[in-house]
Every structure is written in structure tokens, then in C-alpha cells.
Amino acid sequence: MRSRIDDPIRPGAGRLPFATLVRAVALVALGLLVLAAATRPGLAAGATPSLRGDVVVSGDVVRFGDLVADAPADAAATPVFHAPALGAIGTIQVARILMTAQALGIEGVATAGREEVTVTRAARRVGQDAIAAALAAQVAEAAGLPAHEIEIAFDGTPPTLLVAPDVAEPVAIADLAYDPATRRFSGAAYIGPHAAERRAQAPVSGVARRVVEVAVLVREIPRGEAVSASDYRIERRPVELTPADARLDALALEERVARRTLTAGAALRQGDLERPMLVSRNDVVLMLYERGALTLTLRGRARQAGARGDVIDVENPVSERILQAEVIGPGTVRVGPAFAGRVAALAQ
Template sequence: MSHSYLADDDAGDDLEPIGTQAPVRVETLGTGAILRMVLTLCAFLALGFLTLPALADPLRLRGDVVARGDVLTLGELVDGASVEMAARPLFRAPALGATGTIQARRIADAISALGLGAVESGGRVQVAVQRAARRVGATEIEAALKRSLESAYGLDPRTLSVRLDGEGPVLLAPVDLNGQATALDVTFDPRSRRVAGLISLGERQASLRVSGLAVEMREVAVLVRTLNKGEAVAAADVAVERRPRDGAPPDAQASAAGAAGEVAQRTLAAGSVLRIGDTAPPDLVARGEPVTIVYETPGVSLSMRGQASESGRLGATVSVVNVASKKSLQAVVVGPGRVSVGPAAPIRQASASLDAPAR
């Protein structure tokens, strides 16, 4: 703005032109001032970058969580965290294999304490957290004990079954603890058959002490259904099971192959162990039924009608009657309703009285 100045009559000074301004004085900034300005600008920029992610991509609470480690990180609980902040531990995880909960407000408080602002909960009141674990069950434990019994005591693992004490012992280990379970410090009493040892994973990072009974087993044929006397045995009627050797009959059949196609010699209950003699090949000749008697020698083949005096299976020697001569002969069963007589003396006498070959 221009100013007009009136000169005093007694001063005797010249008047300055109206609107004339005093000259502007310019000073050069020092190095320290410039540095202070640069630092202030950087501070404002850094503050802007810290607040920008929260404004652009707010944190959102995840759903239920499966924890793989001892602690829960920010990234496991919320979406939208930076890479650096996602690795920040917030809560301790439950024990291996266990499940716990965290209230949503506690998560929000923990995040707020880090200066990351509010969290969108999506209406969740709490978050369930399950701790992941590798579960080494009875099957793996038994296998580890059997391997140790084989190497230390020379027992055949194929014929062993280890009945573990308790109700299904389970070794819980971190999911990243790989490798095969091993049995350490194993002891075995041959008289009582008791076995004990320490089941371990990775240099004893996870271990469980177990005990049980080592039982020798054998395979036996077991009937699936009840069979009446004389009933034929089908392959589907027999199953092969592993049973304790001490409790199995010494004459127990070891497979279904030997019994298939045979007939029960007595009533056999379902679930019973099939013993030798419980079944036998079926009779191919029945007592009182007609049979064909054959007589064969080199160059001679005769056949005649007969009647069986007794029943017999394949290969059995039975008594038959020649219908024409009414004589009794000893013959070998060679097929259904068919018997053979050889060139023995009684047979030769019988064959001489044959009326004619049967057609």
C-alpha cells in the first residue's frame, strides 16, 4: 500500500515520491536453515506414508484361525497389515491340538496399542484359534515298537501285535516336525511279553512314554456264516484273520483255499476258527445210488451198471454191487457217480461175469 508523507516546514528535508517504497533487504539462507527445512519436510512425508495405508486399506478381522506356531501374529488375525507389521506377535497360541478363543475387543486393543488405528470386526465377537499338531497315533507307535523289537530282540514284526496300555495313546508334535517316529529305551520281557519304550520325534523334540503287551499272532481261517452239516463251503464263507497264536487251535486252517469247495462235516458256527477235519471234499458217490463201474486195462475198456453200497468222495474206496451179477466189488471213486475197478483177482472174477458193456 502506498503512503504519502508531508514534510515539516522546519525540517528542510526533501519529500519522498508518493508511492515510493524503501528498498527490500534480501538475506541468503545458511546451510543449517536449509537442513532444518529438509528434515521437517521428511517428517511430514513419513507421517503421511504411515497413515496412508490405514486410510486406504483398513485392517479387517479374519475368521477362525489355525495356528501353526507358539504365537499368533498380527497377520494371522487380520487382513490388510503391511509385511513388516504382519509378523508382529500379538497373542500366545493354545497348546498343541487344543482350541481357544480371543475376544475381538482384545485384538482391537492390541492393534490400537501399536498405533495402527481401528479394526473392522465384521460383527465378530470372538475368534476361535485351533493349534495345528501332528498326531502320532497307535498305528505309528506300534510300528515303531515292532521295529525296535526286531532289531534289539530278533522278533518277527510280521507275527507281532502290540496291545498298548490305555485308550489310544497319541503323541502330539508340531506340524513341521517331520520324520518317522522311533522307539527309544525299549525293554521287553519274554516271559510276560511286556514291552515299554519312549516314542520320539526328531532328537526327542516331542516324546511320549508308552507300554503294552507284545502278542505273537498267526493267520487263521474264520467262518463268516454258520454252515450246516453237508453244506458246501464257498470262498465268500471264509475270512482270514490274525489271532493270538496261544489262543488259536494248533490244527487251525491258515487259508480259505483249502476249504473252498468242500462240505461241512458237522454244524459249524459263524465266527469259529476252521480246523482241519471240519470240512472235507464232497461225496461223489452216495449210498444206494446207481453208479457206473468202469474196468480199464491196456487195450480193454469195459463199463457196467452198479449200485453204491456206501458213500465216498473222490479217491475213496467204496463197496459197489454189480447189478448184473449181484456181486460186491471194491472200487475207487473217480468222478460223480463213477467208480473204477482194477485188474486184481476178485475184479477179474467179477469182470468175467459181466453180461455186456453198458451203453
Template sequence: MPVLSDSLDALNPITPAPSPRIAPLGPAVVGRAALALAALLAIGFFTLPALAGGSLRLRGDVTARGDILNLGDLVEGAPQEAGQRPLFRAPALGSTGTIQARRIVEAVAALGLGTVETGGRVQIAVQRAVRRVGAPEIEAALKRGLETAFGLDPRNLSIRLDGEAPALLAPVDLNGQAAALDVTYEPRSRRVTGLISLGERQASLRVSGLVVEMRDVAVLARTVSRGEPVTAADVTLERRPREGSPPDAQSGVADVAGEVAQRTLSAGSVLRTGDTAPPELVNRGEAVTIVYETPGIALSIRGMANESGRLGATVNVINSASKKVLQATVVGPGRVSVGPTAPQRQASAALDAPVR
């Protein structure tokens, strides 16, 4: 609004002007004036509601990202500068509150911005946005703290947090990884405590729990009968607390795949040492091939096994040609060896046989 000068000294003397001669108006001039007046009235009819504030509309339910709700957060169509005007305080982190529509209308009117179209809404709901750091992130932060401060391997640890699903609530703009500060650990009780923090302790939560040492154990996926071979598909690896697992539990699929069950094993059972064993490659009473190999010499004869044996086992076999009993090592299915390290009498017996 321009400022009017109130200095009378600045005004010039007023000289009366001669009265102009007024000519009578014709019908054409009167018609054009009437049309102009009607146009002005029409423009005023459509623009006055907007000038009176009809372009301001109440928003629906909103989500607050900060502590304060500005005019622009609650009302659409507000001028940019007025939209930054703070009106209400947002609810606490993670909670929801309501604002009566009349309070927003009164606040806008007090700013001289006119009326607000509410669309019939009596109130609006305001939800406060929050970053929630849950149990998985808290556990990971504690594991990193235990590794740094106490040298524990986080891959072999699990932490049972005290309480029901502890969570750290923080503003959504507080970025970065959660860190565990002031970590303490008692090896005998396996108790751990720490302060879970975000952004230089801008948000923090003290937690505690029990450290559980974990290990991988081989678990049967199906029931396997005695004498039946175990395949890789029959075994799964599960991470279980070391304290509840058998000390001789198998820890890998490759350790048992291809071996034979020594007794009936139920589905879901943890495989222990002795539950499975390599298959017997030589059976008692079956025909075997006896081989004798040295650099430059390779002999083989037919024989019969006096006992069963697995790969690498020492068994007694009978040379079919000389009828002598030899001690041999199982080297494959139906195949034994009396190699150069065998006693001389065994080697000699092998040499007595015809070469194949």
C-alpha cells in the same frame, strides 16, 4: 521425515525483497479458489479416517501354526513389516485360548498404527494347530521296531497299547514318519516298550503294550447243515489272536470250499479240521464205471460199488460181468480205476470184460 540442519553457518544472508504490487482479485478468481477449497475439504473428509487407521480390522477366530502370534495373524490390513511384529504367545499344542479384543487394540495403538475396527467383538479364540500321531501310527512304528530289532514278522502281530488311546502331539510342520526308538521286548511276557519319536526326538512319547500273535482263521458266514456243501461265499477269513483260536483251525477259504459239512455248523464258528470233508463221489450200491488205463490201452466195464468213497479213496467194487470183487480207486463221480499198479488178478478181471 527430512532432517533439518541446525548449523547457522550454512545459511546464506537474507536480502530484503521489494514489496510486490498487489492487484485486486476479480470474481472469477474468487470462484475458482472456492471450488478448489471445497474439493480439498471433500478429499480430506474421505481420506482422513483411512489415514487415522480405519483400514485395520480385527480378524475372527484364528488358528496358530507356531508358538507366536504376530500382528498380521490378528489384524487385517496391517503393513507388511508391521504384520511380522510378535504380539502374543500361542496356546499349547492342540488347545484353544482367547485374547481380549481391547488388548489387541492397545498393542496396535502402542505401535503407532492407529485404531482397529473390532466389529463389536469382545474377544477372539485362538486354536493351536497340531499333528496328532494316534494309536494306528504308534502300533505301526512299534511293529517296524520289533521287526528290525527282534526279527518278528509285523504281518502276524497286533499290539494292545497300554492306556486309553495314547497320542503324540507335535507341531504341524514336523513332517516324516513316526519311528520307535529304544525298543525292548520280553518274549515270555510279550511286553514291549519304546519311544515314539518325530524329527530327531523333537517330539516324543514313551509307550508300552502287549504283543499279540495273530493268525487267519476261516469263519462261517451262515449255518450249514450236515451233508451240505460249503461254498467260498459261505466262508470269510478273520485275523484273530493265535492264543484264543483252535490249534486245528482252518486258515484258508480254498481249503474248505467245495467240501461237505460233517455235522451242523453254526454261523460265526471257526472251521476246524474234520468239520468238513470232500464229497463222496461214489455211493454204496450205485453203478460205477471201472476203468483200466495203460499207455496204449483203455478199457472200461460196468460195476457196482460195495462202499462209498471220496476222491482218491480205495473202495471195493463188483465187476458186473465176472461178478468178481475188485479194489479200485475213486477217480471221479461214479468212476473208479484199477490202473496198472493194481494187483494182477484185478487187472486180469478187468481184461476179461468186453472192450467199450
């Protein structure tokens, strides 16, 4: 919806509220304009003032030069109308602009047949994501939790803040009230250097839920197959509904395979995974002993299955002696220094 913004700016009048577009705008005191016109040099030869068309302004006033091109410098800098509210659109009747030009001593402004000009006040919209992040940080501090574990759900329509494009201050929260039992919050989101100097503000209320990230499978994983990052998407779920071993930060995927067939859409749990067996029971394995330049190897038979890092019993089929060895690869085990003498004896 557009509003008229072509009421005159009168001498001694205070600045009009931005939200009241129909009251905002107009000409600078007629006497001052006439005086300025009387002392201004004429237009440069060949320069014909003309309407710029629909315009966008960043300040809280519309200057003559915002509306009319090729105006003398002092006239172009003259504030003539109040701008609409931040992010709003207003209209100015061309007849009003021509009256202003005449008061400034400028004749013959080309209008191209237009009857009104649209003025848009530039603004930067700060959305719910930035406001929710500021709220999550403050609620997390109050609750003694990491900010990334707080998810904000606003009551009703999520709030937004409008500020001038050059305003760089981050969103801040004032008067926060938070109830850990119900997890409800209320307060005010604002942008400004200090709470007492707010450039924009909006009341906020809602629920601050604690959530954790989980890995949700996007495809079926057959038993024995490894899970990679492309096999799941990350979702945030309420912590009270999430098993401890389903939290993303609790998952260890390296050198893990599916313990059983895992279905798409299920949350991945650490219990769904196991380390792949590199040695099976009764496998013939290579026993390896290394010490400095000395390397001893011997074939043996695994008495147990094992994954990487497991210590299993290995039997020499000839002597039937049993020793312990660490699984270090497919079909390969390492015998520690304590067993060096036994390995050397078995190798003879």
C-alpha cells in the same frame, strides 16, 4: 480349557515353551514396530483392516495378518504372538490386538464388537493304532515272529502323539525293553528324523501278546453244506488258546463241506470239514479212459465211497473184475494208462 496367549514378544527373549500357554505370546519389540510403521506406505484406498475372527494357525507364531485382514503386506507378515501348544486353544484380548495395530501404524481396525479372539494351533494326532503297529514290528523282530501275530495291549490310557500337520515321518520306537517270558515291554514312541531329533514322544509300556487269526462262524452250517467267506468273521485269539487246525492259515475250504452240523459262534477247525463224497459205495459209475484221440467208457459199480481225487476200487458187474480208478466228478471215475488194457478187455 483355553489359555491367554497375549503377552508381548520382547526383544532378545527366547522362544517360550509350547506347553506353557499362559506365558506364550506377544508383541514384537515396540521400537522395531514403530520404525516399520514410519517407513510403510499407507493402506490402499478403500481397504479397511478388520478382525478375521477365530483363527487356526499352523506355525509356532501368530502373525498380524492371521488376526487382521487387509493389513499391509509387511505388517501382515510380522510375528506378534506365540501360538498355543500343538492342538491347544488360546485367546487373545482384542485390546492387545489393537495396541499391536497402533504400534504398527494401523488405525481403525474393525472389531465387530468382539472382546477376544480364539487361536487354535493345528496339529495331527497320531493314535494308538500307529504306535501299536510300530511296537509290534519291533517286538516281532526281537522275538523272530511275523508282525501280524503280535497284538499290543498298553498299560493305562493308550498313548498319542501330536505333531504339526506337515510332519510326515512314521512312528519309531526307542529304548525298547522286551521280556519274552512275561511278554512285557517298555520304551518310548517318537516321531522325528532321528531319535536325537524327536518332534513328539511318549513313554509306552504294556504286554505284547502273540495272536493268530481264526474263522468264527456267524451262522449254523448244516451237515454236508459248504462254508464260504460270508459264513464267518475273522477274530484274533491268543495262540496258546487256539488249536493248530483252527488257525485261519491252516484252513482249506475249497471243495470242503461240514462233516457235521456246525454251530454259530464256534471257531471253525479243519477237522470240522471234509471233502464231499462224489461217489458212494455201490453207486453205478462211469469209468473213463482217455489217451490222445482214444476215449473208452464203461459202466461199473463202486466198491468204495470217494471224494474228488480219491482212488477207489471199481467192479465190472458182468465180469466181476476189480480195478482202481480216480474219482474225478459226481458218479465219474478215471482209469489210468496202466489199466487201459483191462478196460479195453472189459469193454468187449
